[in-house]
Structure formats: C-alpha cells, structure tokens
Amino acid sequence: xxxxxxxxxxxxxxxxxxxxxxxxxxxxxxxxxxxxxxxxxxxxxxxxxxxxxxxxxxxxxxxxxxxxxxxxxxxxxxxxxxxxxxxxxxxxxxxxxxxxxxxxxxxxxxxxxxxxxxxxxxxxxxxxxxxxxxxxxxx
Amino acid sequence: xxxxxxxxxxxxxxxxxxxxxxxxxxxxxxxxxxxxxxxxxxxxxxxxxxxxxxxxxxxxxxxxxxxxxxxxxxxxxxxxxxxxxxxxxxxxxxxxxxxxxxxxxxxxxxxxxxxxxxxxxxxxxxxxxxxxxxxxxxxxxxxxxxxxxxxxxxxxxxx
Numbered sequence: 001x002x003x004x005x006x007x008x009x010x011x012x013x014x015x016x017x018x019x020x021x022x023x024x025x026x027x028x029x030x031x032x033x034x035x036x037x038x039x040x041x042x043x044x045x046x047x048x049x050x051x052x053x054x055x056x057x058x059x060x061x062x063x064x065x066x067x068x069x070x071x072x073x074x075x076x077x078x079x080x081x082x083x084x085x086x087x088x089x090x091x092x093x094x095x096x097x098x099x100x101x102x103x104x105x106x107x108x109x110x111x112x113x114x115x116x117x118x119x120x121x122x123x124x125x126x127x128x129x130x131x132x133x134x135x136x137x138x139x
Numbered sequence: 140x141x142x143x144x145x146x147x148x149x150x151x152x153x154x155x156x157x158x159x160x161x162x163x164x165x166x167x168x169x170x171x172x173x174x175x176x177x178x179x180x181x182x183x184x185x186x187x188x189x190x191x192x193x194x195x196x197x198x199x200x201x202x203x204x205x206x207x208x209x210x211x212x213x214x215x216x217x218x219x220x221x222x223x224x225x226x227x228x229x230x231x232x233x234x235x236x237x238x239x240x241x242x243x244x245x246x247x248x249x250x251x252x253x254x255x256x257x258x259x260x261x262x263x264x265x266x267x268x269x270x271x272x273x274x275x276x277x278x279x280x281x282x283x284x285x286x287x288x289x290x291x292x293x294x295x296x297x298x
Contacts, residue, residue, distance in 0.1 A: 003195035004183040006202055033182050037156035039224045044293060046156065047232045048208075052201040071200055071240060078234040082293055 011056040020095040022061035030085040045083035054107040054119040066103040068126035075120040087111040149220040158206035167217045170255045173210035179246040197243035210252040211266040228287045237281020248272045262287040
C-alpha cells in the first residue's frame with residue numbers, strides 16, 4: 001500500500017532509458033479525490049498534484065546509489081499550463097548528484113496541449129552516504 | 140480569530156481541498172498566520188491500514204505546500220475577495236522556489252502557517268514564510284509566486 005497521497009491513481013513508470021533518466025505518466029481520471037473541491041463545478045488538477053506526480057515518479061526511479069534518500073526540498077516549480085480531467089500527464093525525469101552529495105531530479109510535465117510544469121526536487125542522501133569530499137571523518 | 144465563514148468567502152477551494160482551518164493573525168497587505176489541523180479523516184488516509192508503516196502516514200508534502208499557499212491566498216484576497224473561479228480575476232499558483240521540508244508531519248498535528256508578502260508587481264504577488272508545529276519549523280518557503288488573471292485564462296483553448 002503506498003503512502004498517503006492526494007493522488008488516487010498510480011503514477012505509471014515507463015521502462016528506464018538509463019539510470020539517470022526516466023519517464024512516467026499519470027492519467028487524470030475524473031474520479032480523482034481532489035477534483036470535487038478544486039473547484040466545485042470547474043475541476044482543475046491542482047498544481048501541487050503535478051508536484052506529487054513528479055515526487056512519485058522520482059521515488060520510483062531513484063538511482064541505485066540514492067536508495068533511502070528522502071525528499072528534502074522542492075527547489076523550484078513553474079506552472080505553465082492548466083491540467084484538466086481526462087488529460088494524460090507525461091513526466092520526463094533526469095537525475096544528477098549535487099556536489100554536496102544530495103540527489104536532484106528535474107522533471108518536465110506536459111499534456112497533449114503542451115508544457116504543464118517544470119519541477120526540480122532535492123533528495124537528501126541517507127546518513128553516512130556523504131561523498132568523500134572532506135575526508136576528515138573518523139571511521 | 141477569522142473562521143470558516145470568512146475563509147470560504149475568499150477561497151474557491153472546498154472539501155477535500157480546503158486546507159485552511161482558521162486565521163489567527165492578519166495584517167492586510169503584509170502578513171498572516173493561519174492554522175491547519177491534520178487529521179486521519181482526510182481522504183488521503185482512507186486506503187491506509189494497520190500494516191502501513193508509520194512514516195507512510197506523513198502528511199503529503201504537496202498538501203503541506205497547498206495548505207500554506209491557500210493561507211497566502213487568504214492574505215492576497217483579503218481586501219478584494221473573489222471565491223468564484225469562473226468570473227472576475229482568479230488567483231493562479233505560478234510557481235515556487237526554495238521550499239524545504241524539515242521533518243514529517245503526522246495526523247494530530249496543528250500546523251501554523253506564517254505567510255509574509257514579500258513583493259507585489261502589478262498582478263503578481265511574491266510570498267515567503269514557514270510552517271511551524273509544536274514549536275518546530277517543519278517547512279520553510281523561500282518564495283511562492285501567485286498571479287491574478289482573468290478567469291478565461293483557466294479555460295482550455297478551443298482550437
């Protein structure tokens with residue numbers, strides 16, 4: 001059973017292109033839990049639910065070295081087009097490791113009408129997995 | 140104290156996406172403090188059971204952000220409320236930068252969203268602030284961008 005989430009349906013992860021790039025998709029059914037309240041009589045898929053799509057896509061495609069990393073920040077998000085019930089949201093993701101040892105995931109989300117959002121998430125490396133930069137730590 | 144009546148006169152959001160319970164302090168055009176009680180009766184918790192790990196009951200980060208942004212929305216529309224998304228000027232969430240999560244939030248916690256208006260440029264408002272719970276900062280918000288646009292901007296373009 002997945003963790004608590006505003007998404008009712010699952011984010012579908014597509015076969016990986018490589019360890020650091022991935023793709024997923026999410027179909028916004030008109031039965032999504034959030035829609036009756038966002039907004040009554042005029043359902044729009046909330047921007048934060050696009051961030052949630054990116055988060056679920058990220059957590060399903062964490063690079064092997066990033067296992068156990070947890071969401072530390074939404075570094076940036078830009079919403080560029082509305083998403084409505086019936087839309088399929090395509091999620092293109094790219095991973096990279098930051099100099100500090102965290103993991104950063106950039107996602108571009110789009111629908112058939114064009115770009116919907118750009119999302120950059122940061123995952124904190126699990127404790128004890130900092131890169132060997134300082135070298136002064138005791139064993 | 141400003142309750143649901145005044146909040147619903149300002150925000151178009153409704154169950155289960157109205158995520159502001161109460162406003163406890165407001166300086167119009169400047170800052171606002173709002174409360175949101177997290178409860179296991181929110182629908183996101185419905186599929187979870189006794190075999191669900193405790194950490195999976197964390198309040199979704201996306202909804203934490205949404206709740207904070209709705210508090211900003213109450214401040215943004217304080218003097219000129221429009222709870223109708225089909226008419227007039229509607230509030231759009233343009234984006235955010237530097238939103239950091241410091242610890243998970245669990246059902247039973249009462250979140251205190253602190254929202255400050257940083258800048259207003261034409262119809263675009265920039266907010267910053269944080270969320271506290273039980274004396275701890277659980278989220279910091281570097282910046283969120285909110286834009287007011289004609290309601291027609293939300294409709295799908297007809298080809």
